[in-house]
Amino acid sequence: CAKKAKTPKDSNNDLAACRMLLSELEAHQDAWPFLSPVRHKSVPGYRKVIKKPMDFSTIKEKLTNNLYLNLETFIIDVNLVFDNCQKFNEDDSEIGRAGHRMRRFFDKRWTELL
Numbered sequence: 564c565a566k567k568a569k570t571p572k573d574s575n576n577d578l579a580a581c582r583m584l585l586s587e588l589e590a591h592q593d594a595w596p597f598l599s600p601v602r603h604k605s606v607p608g609y610r611k612v613i614k615k616p617m618d619f620s621t622i623k624e625k626l627t628n629n630l631y632l633n634l635e636t637f638i639i640d641v642n643l644v645f646d647n648c649q650k651f652n653e654d655d656s657e658i659g660r661a662g663h664r665m666r667r668f669f670d671k672r673w674t675e676l677l
């Protein structure tokens with residue numbers, strides 16, 4: 564089908580949707596490992612293994628500084644948080660399980676937006 568033209572209004576709606584989604588992620592009980600950047604000084608190996616660190620506070624900063632063009636670029640960064648988590652943590656670990664639960668929650672919420 565023909566692509567719907569993106570109007571400035573659409574991108575404003577995208578921005579509001581990103582802010583809504585992010586605040587829901589931050590409020591989730593399993594968000595605690597992802598709220599701020601991983602302190603690589605206290606997490607051995609993190610800086611070597613994870614090439615592109617990302618966390619919810621960094622995403623919030625980028626949102627505030629208008630660095631997300633649209634919902635898609637925002638979703639890419641959110642998925643980076645969860646992909647990093649899966650790469651560094653065992654599935655059967657506190658943080659690993661929190662990551663899977665948060666990803667499931669996020670996937671459900673943004674698809675409800677479509």
Ligand SMILES: Cn1cc(C(=O)NCCN2CCCC2)ccc1=O
Pocket residue numbers: 595596597601602606647648651652658
């Ligand atoms: C996403 N992720 C997070 C950590 C971590 O240790 N986060 C700090 C958690 N603390 C709990 C109370 C204050 C902060 C380690 C590896 C990892 O992949």
